Amino acid sequence: MTTFKRPDGRKIDETREMEAKVGVIPNADGSAMFRFGDTIAIAAVYGPKEMHPQHQQNPEKGVLRCTYNMLSFSVTERIRPGPSRRSSEISKITEWALSPVVMIDNFPNTVVDVHINIIQANASTRCAGINAAALALAHAGIPMKDLVSSVSIGKLDKQLVVDLIKEEEDWEEGEGATDIPITMTSNGEKLTHIQLDGKISGKQLKEAVELARKATKNIYEIQKKALKESLEKKE
Amino acid sequence: MTEKENERNVVIPGEVIASGDDYLPGEGTEKRNKEIVSLIFGLAEEAGKLIKVIPLSGVYEPRRGNVIIGRVENLTFNGWIINISSSVGGFLSLMEVPRYINKDDLAEVMDIGDMVVAKVWSVKRKGIDLTLKSKGLGKLEDGMIIQINSKKVPRVIGKEGSMVSMIKDETKCNITVGQNGLIWISGDKIEDELLAKDAIMFVAQRSFVHGLTDKVKEWFEDKKGERK
Numbered sequence: 001m002t003t004f005k006r007p008d009g010r011k012i013d014e015t016r017e018m019e020a021k022v023g024v025i026p027n028a029d030g031s032a033m034f035r036f037g038d039t040i041a042i043a044a045v046y047g048p049k050e051m052h053p054q055h056q057q058n059p060e061k062g063v064l065r066c067t068y069n070m071l072s073f074s075v076t077e078r079i080r081p082g083p084s085r086r087s088s089e090i091s092k093i094t095e096w097a098l099s100p101v102v103m104i105d106n107f108p109n110t111v112v113d114v115h116i117n118i119i120q121a122n123a124s125t126r127c128a129g130i131n132a133a134a135l136a137l138a139h140a141g142i143p144m145k146d147l148v149s150s151v152s153i154g155k156l157d158k159q160l161v162v163d164l165i166k167e168e169e170d171w172e173e174g175e176g177a178t179d180i181p182i183t184m185t186s187n188g189e190k191l192t193h194i195q196l197d198g199k200i201s202g203k204q205l206k207e208a209v210e211l212a213r214k215a216t217k218n219i220y221e222i223q224k225k226a227l228k229e230s231l232e233k234k235e
Numbered sequence: 236m237t238e239k240e241n242e243r244n245v246v247i248p249g250e251v252i253a254s255g256d257d258y259l260p261g262e263g264t265e266k267r268n269k270e271i272v273s274l275i276f277g278l279a280e281e282a283g284k285l286i287k288v289i290p291l292s293g294v295y296e297p298r299r300g301n302v303i304i305g306r307v308e309n310l311t312f313n314g315w316i317i318n319i320s321s322s323v324g325g326f327l328s329l330m331e332v333p334r335y336i337n338k339d340d341l342a343e344v345m346d347i348g349d350m351v352v353a354k355v356w357s358v359k360r361k362g363i364d365l366t367l368k369s370k371g372l373g374k375l376e377d378g379m380i381i382q383i384n385s386k387k388v389p390r391v392i393g394k395e396g397s398m399v400s401m402i403k404d405e406t407k408c409n410i411t412v413g414q415n416g417l418i419w420i421s422g423d424k425i426e427d428e429l430l431a432k433d434a435i436m437f438v439a440q441r442s443f444v445h446g447l448t449d450k451v452k453e454w455f456e457d458k459k460g461e462r463k
Contacts, residue, residue, distance in 0.1 A: 109323075139276060141293025145249060
């Protein structure tokens with residue numbers, strides 16, 4: 001399968017150019033930007049702070065609340081601003097992807113708010129959002145077991161590829177496109193989130209997870225660098 | 236691992252700081268299979284066997300005995316609710332104010348929006364109790380208040396208060412540093428207050444630099460040169 005060509009000429013296990021930056025929103029307790037090629041996500045973290053509405057307070061542990069939002073100008077055809085079925089799903093998914101590593105049990109009755117905004121989109125927005133959110137949480141000084149890194153794996157016809165773009169998501173040849181966003185901890189030991197949209201065999205799914213393990217390691221290095229460099233810059 | 240004496244390394248959550256049985260996990264760290272792992276983003280510091288991580292960001296976590304500056308948010312029949320810019324609210328009881336209070340008119344003593352210097356009396360699950368029964372505590376009447384991250388307060392105070400007393404001497408201002416990151420500055424002239432504010436912001440931005448007291452001294456000299 002060496003003859004497989006991706007629309008933008010990348011190798012099958014190559015992600016787009018990535019960039020991460022910490023501290024992009026001065027008013028937030030923690031903030032970060034993460035970019036996969038044309039997909040840009042910014043995340044802001046506020047808290048731990050008192051939970052409102054009060055009936056959502058949990059007296060046993062702190063609550064993580066994520067809000068994913070795609071800005072109306074992020075895609076070529078303007079999308080209707082405001083919450084949608086898609087955005088509430090991704091908000092919930094982001095919460096689940098992050099909550100295994102976030103240690104906020106010692107902050108009862110409080111909430112940690114994570115606001116993710118997609119300012120420019122070309123597929124893999126939830127992955128960019130999760131990467132940015134993990135960075136922003138660390139930047140906000142919230143105790144975490146580990147960082148998480150997220151990447152989307154795709155199956156185009158029968159070929160597995162890393163980090164899909166919009167053009168690949170709409171692949172129509174052969175078996176069509178399957179989109180599998182995967183989130184992992186830094187050492188690739190634990191998988192905190194996996195979604196599957198399309199069809200794939202069990203064997204290939206395992207291969208996809210292996211590909212994600214490799215890709216998330218590179219993403220982790222970029223996240224690590226961003227956090228460490230945010231301090232050196234000021235000196 | 237590349238640890239040297241007194242050297243501070245930037246660490247991120249999940250990063251292994253040291254491995255082996257010789258080390259003990261301190262604040263902001265956890266022991267996982269013989270490895271000391273950081274849980275927060277900050278500076279790792281070794282003190283003998285103990286390894287801890289000094290946080291660089293995060294909200295204020297109240298401790299008993301802390302002097303804080305808060306804003307009166309509401310009045311109840313037996314005290315004041317004080318916002319202390321933390322994850323929990325503060326409560327100042329009537330009994331903890333050492334002066335005569337007309338129970339029918341609490342607003343006479345402190346009204347909504349007033350700033351107050353108080354001490355943390357006890358930390359409970361749901362909120363903390365404050366007291367005014369100590370020296371230097373009470374309602375703030377004049378001056379200005381600035382806010383910095385609470386995790387940077389130790390740097391603004393300096394070793395045994397060296398930093399804040401230097402800023403006080405240089406600017407001739409009265410400064411009270413609340414552990415929650417609110418700082419009250421009061422001087423005769425507004426220029427002095429602004430100079431003190433700039434100095435504190437200078438310190439807060441460079442909270443991880445070594446020999447900061449000397450750098451601030453230089454900064455003050457530069458500022459004086461500009462004025463003349």
